[in-house]
Amino acid sequence: xxxxxxxxxxxxxxxxxxxxxxxxxxxxxxxxxxxxxxxxxxxxxxxxxxxxxxxxxxxxxxxxxxxxxxxxxxxxxxxxxxxxx
Numbered sequence: 658x659x660x661x662x663x664x665x666x667x668x669x670x671x672x673x674x675x676x677x678x679x680x681x682x683x684x685x686x687x688x689x690x691x692x693x694x695x696x697x698x699x700x701x702x703x704x705x706x707x708x709x710x711x712x713x714x715x716x717x718x719x720x721x722x723x724x725x726x727x728x729x730x731x732x733x734x735x736x737x738x739x740x741x742x
Contacts, residue, residue, distance in 0.1 A: 658670040658737045660713075660737070662713060662721050663704065663724040664724045665704075666702060666721055666723065670734060673734075674716055676712070676727050678710075678711055679708075679710050679712060680710075695720040700719050702719060707724050710723060710726045711723045711730060713730065
């Protein structure tokens with residue numbers, strides 16, 4: 658199943674490692690270091706339209722900054738899984 662992250666970004670659902678709420682994660686110095694490390698390595702994919710509401714990390718080590726909330730992404734995943742059964 659393909660998960661649409663919004664703003665033209667998609668990932669394979671099977672490759673998801675985690676989904677983080679951006680507002681909660683921004684308060685963590687470790688999270689900020691992780692984002693900067695991904696940016697330096699060219700492994701951060703970020704929509705330009707608006708500030709990210711969530712971050713998605715894949716098994717390939719790519720960090721996506723999504724314009725959709727973590728709750729919206731979770732709902733899309735759950736709908737997709739139920740639809741596949």
